Amino acid sequence: MSEIINNNHNEQEELELNEILQVRRDKLSELQLSGNDPFQIVKYDVTHKTGEILANFEEFEDKQVSLAGRLMSKRGMGKSSFCDIQDVDGRIQIYVRINDVGEEQYESFKKLDIGDIIGVTGRVFKTRMGEISIHADSYTLLSKSLRPLPEKFHGLKDQDTRYRQRYLDLIVNPDVKKTFITRSRIIAAIRRFLDARGFLEVETPILNTIPGGAAARPFITHHNTLDMEMYLRIAPELYLKRLIVGGLDNVYELGRMFRNEGMSIKHNPEFTMMELYQAYTDYHGMMELAETLISTVAQEVIGTMKIEYQGQQVDLTPPWPRITMIDAVNEHSGVNFNDISSDEEAIEAAKAKGMNIEGSPSKGEVLNMMFEEYVEDKLIQPTFIIDYPVEISPLTKRKADRPELTERFELFITGREFGNAYSELNDPIDQKERFVDQVKKREAGDEEANMMDEDFVLALEHGLPPTGGLGIGIDRLIMLLTDSFSIRDVLLFPTMKPKER
RNA sequence: GAUCCACUAGCUCAGGCGGUAGAGCACUUGACUUUUAAUCAAGGUGUCCGGAGUUCGAGUCUCCGGUGGAUCACCA
Numbered sequence: 001m002s003e004i005i006n007n008n009h010n011e012q013e014e015l016e017l018n019e020i021l022q023v024r025r026d027k028l029s030e031l032q033l034s035g036n037d038p039f040q041i042v043k044y045d046v047t048h049k050t051g052e053i054l055a056n057f058e059e060f061e062d063k064q065v066s067l068a069g070r071l072m073s074k075r076g077m078g079k080s081s082f083c084d085i086q087d088v089d090g091r092i093q094i095y096v097r098i099n100d101v102g103e104e105q106y107e108s109f110k111k112l113d114i115g116d117i118i119g120v121t122g123r124v125f126k127t128r129m130g131e132i133s134i135h136a137d138s139y140t141l142l143s144k145s146l147r148p149l150p151e152k153f154h155g156l157k158d159q160d161t162r163y164r165q166r167y168l169d170l171i172v173n174p175d176v177k178k179t180f181i182t183r184s185r186i187i188a189a190i191r192r193f194l195d196a197r198g199f200l201e202v203e204t205p206i207l208n209t210i211p212g213g214a215a216a217r218p219f220i221t222h223h224n225t226l227d228m229e230m231y232l233r234i235a236p237e238l239y240l241k242r243l244i245v246g247g248l249d250n251v252y253e254l255g256r257m258f259r260n261e262g263m264s265i266k267h268n269p270e271f272t273m274m275e276l277y278q279a280y281t282d283y284h285g286m287m288e289l290a291e292t293l294i295s296t297v298a299q300e301v302i303g304t305m306k307i308e309y310q311g312q313q314v315d316l317t318p319p320w321p322r323i324t325m326i327d328a329v330n331e332h333s334g335v336n337f338n339d340i341s342s343d344e345e346a347i348e349a350a351k352a353k354g355m356n357i358e359g360s361p362s363k364g365e366v367l368n369m370m371f372e373e374y375v376e377d378k379l380i381q382p383t384f385i386i387d388y389p390v391e392i393s394p395l396t397k398r399k400a401d402r403p404e405l406t407e408r409f410e411l412f413i414t415g416r417e418f419g420n421a422y423s424e425l426n427d428p429i430d431q432k433e434r435f436v437d438q439v440k441k442r443e444a445g446d447e448e449a450n451m452m453d454e455d456f457v458l459a460l461e462h463g464l465p466p467t468g469g470l471g472i473g474i475d476r477l478i479m480l481l482t483d484s485f486s487i488r489d490v491l492l493f494p495t496m497k498p499k500e501r
Numbered sequence: 502g503a504u505c506c507a508c509u510a511g512c513u514c515a516g517g518c519g520g521u522a523g524a525g526c527a528c529u530u531g532a533c534u535u536u537u538a539a540u541c542a543a544g545g546u547g548u549c550c551g552g553a554g555u556u557c558g559a560g561u562c563u564c565c566g567g568u569g570g571a572u573c574a575c576c577a
Contacts, residue, residue: 019545020511020528073537080534114527127535138543141531151512151526153538158512160569172512216576235577261576262502271577417577448576473577499550499568 014035026147027111031144033044036108038141044068044119051089053124057132060124067092067134068119068142070171071112073152081109082133085118086171093133094120097437100137105390108141114152115145176489179482182301183490186478189297190254191275199276201210201252204239205254206232211236212456213395215448216259219269237395237469240277242459244467252276255476265486269495272474275485277424281468282397283407286421287384290411290470291318294382294418294477302481309414309480312380321384322409325371328385337367364389364404379412388422394434394450396422409474421470428460 031037047066069087080097098106112118122136150156155172162169162176169176191201209228211218211463213235223230236253243251254274263269278285295305295316306318323331330336335349346366347357355373357366367389379385388408390398396406407423425431435457478490488494 018547020513023528075539076533077536077539078533082536082539084537093537099534110520125535127537129535129537130535131535133535133573148511148527153526154513156512158508158569160508163569168512257577259576262574264573264576265571267576273577298505407537415551420577471577476577499570 020099020148021146024113024144024432027113028144028146031141036141038116038144041140041142044142046119049089050087050092053092054090054132057124057126061126063124064121065124065134065501066121068117070145071116072116072149074112074114076110079106083112084466085120090174092417093127093131094122094136094139095127095133096136096139100135101139105138109139112141113145115147115149116141116251117143117145131416163488163496164499166492179484179490180492182482185301186297186481187254187272189300190293190474191380193293193296193500194252194276197250199252199278200248201251202240202243202248203255204233204236204243204253206258208233210451210453210455212450212453214257214259216452217261217447219258219260234259235273235471236275237471238453238456240275241467241469242456244279244310244424245459245462245464250277251278252319260471263495265488266476268475268487268491271487271491273471273473275469275471277467277469279465279467282423282466282469283386283409283421286368286468286470287320287322287386287409289468290384290419290421290472291320291382293472297477298481307481307483309483310485312414314381314413314480316382316413320384320386320411322386324387325367325385325389326387328375329367329370331375333370335370337363360390362389364391368392376412376417377415380414382411382413382418384409384411391437393422394427394438397425397427398430413480416476417473418480419470419472421468424464424467424469426460426464426466428457431460432457485497 005328045066046068050067050069052132053060053065054069067085067087069085072084072086072091076084079099080095083094084091085094096106096109101109106407119140119142120134120136121138122134125133125135127133149173150168152172156162156168162173170180172289186260192414195201206279207221207223208218208231211231211234213233214237216234218231218234221230221232222228227330234257236255236257240251240253252274254492255272256270257273258270260269261267278289295318298305298307298316307314307316326337330338333353335353337346340346340349340363343360343363343366347361350357350366350370353367353370357369361369371385375385386409387399387402388410390396390404390406392408394406396408399405399407409421410417411419411421425434435450435452438450439452473492475487478484479487484490
C-alpha cells in the first residue's frame, strides 16, 4: 500500500524534474527495459584496489585486474575513451576502446554518467603521457546515479551541504576522506595502546537516572514502561569508579557523551571522550600515561611528534611541563595566590586587575577565573596545569598538605583543554559532603552542579583503592592531529538543525 | 542566547546607481582510437532561501522568518 502511494508520489515528482535528472532516469528506464537493470546486480568480483596498483606499477604492468568504483570523469574521443574511477583508495584512469570491448558495450559505455558505479576488468599499462591506467576489456554498470556530482574542479564548498550530505563531501573532497580515515586510525591506536597496557575496555550506561561525573546540563528523555525521566550521560566517571571498587583495576571507556549546551567550533552536543581509571596510582601516574599516550598515537598515526596546528608549531615530545595553577596565574598575571588567605582578598586582587567579578566567589573559584582569563590561551605547547582548587573539583582527592587544593590536572595544548585527570576521591564521607555542597549550588540555580548520587557514595563506602583517572576529549585530539579548524570537520555527521521545508 | 556575514542553474561563482539573469564545469546533439580541468561545433538550463512591503518596475532597497558560517557568552 505504502509503495503504491510512493510510486504515485514519484510520478508526480518526475513531472517536475529538470533535464539533468530526467536524462538519467530515462537512461535507467532504457536499461531496465532492455533487461540490463543495474540494480539487480548483487556482487562484483573485485581483485584489486587502486592504491596497490598505483603504488606497485612494475609488479602489476600487463597483469589482468578487476576493479570497481565510482565514475568521476569521462573523456570521450570517438572510438576510444578515457575515464577515471574512484574507490576507497583513490582514482585510477581507465582506457576503453571499441576494438577491445565491442561495439555494443562501447555504445552503452558512452551513455554512462559521472557518478555511476562500475566494475572494470583489464590490463594494467602506462599511457604515452605516463599515467598508470587500466586497458579495459569489459565493464559492468553496478549502480546508476540519478543525480549529478558536484563540480569536478572546485569540489563541494557549501558548508551546509557538506555537513548534511557528507557522502558528497567524501566523494569529491579527498582531504575530507583522509581526515576521517585518520580519525579511525587514531581511535584504533588509542585502543591498541591501552589494551597493550592491560586496560579493559568496558561499556557503561548511556541512559542514566542521575547524570554525574561532570559539570554540565544533560539531555532529558523519557522511558515509557518505567514511566520516568532519564538523562543521556554527561560522563562515564561514576560508573567506571564503581568498576574499580569491583576489582577490575584498569578500565577504560571510549564513547559518546551528550551535553545540552552551546555549540561552537570546539563543541558539539554529542562528542567522543575516553576515560580511564587505574587502581594504585595517582595523578602523577596519569600525567605520564597522558603524555605517553598522546605522543605515541601521534608518532604511530601521523609519523611525528612535531605537528602543526592552524599555523602553530606544536611539539608533543614528552615529558611535558607540570605547572601549578597558582604558579601559572602568578606568572601571567602577577597575582600570587599563595599570599592570599581569604575570599575577599582574592576578589579584591582580581578586581584590581580589572576583572569583572559577580556574586561572591570563593578564593579557589577566583583563582580558576584568573587562570582562564590570563593563562589558558597562552598554553600552546602541551602543559599540565596541576593542583586545582577543591571547590571546582568535587570528585578529586585533596592534597594532604593543602586541603584547599586537589591532586588534579588539566592538559592544555594550543590554548585548549585536552584532558582532565585526578587522584580519585575515595573517602566516602568527604565525597558525601562534596555532593551536599554541589546540591546547594544546584538549589541556588547552578544547573551544571552535580546531583547527589547516593549509590555512588555507597560504592565508595565498600572501599575504592587509591586510583588515578584520566579523561581525554577525543574529537579535540583528532582536530589537533588532523589540523582541523572546527570540531564539525572531524565529525562525520555534526548536529544540524533540520531545514524547514 | 547576542552580533556580523552568506544564501543566484546540479556544482563553483559573477551580477555597478532598481529596468525583468550570466560565465565555467556538468548536461544534450555532432566530430574525434593514448586523453587527462581533453579538444572542436551547436544547444537548453533558474521558486535569484521563504514571506510581506516600498516602487510603474525588486536578484538588487526595507521589514519579518529560515538555514549555514564566524565572533562573543557557556562548556570539553
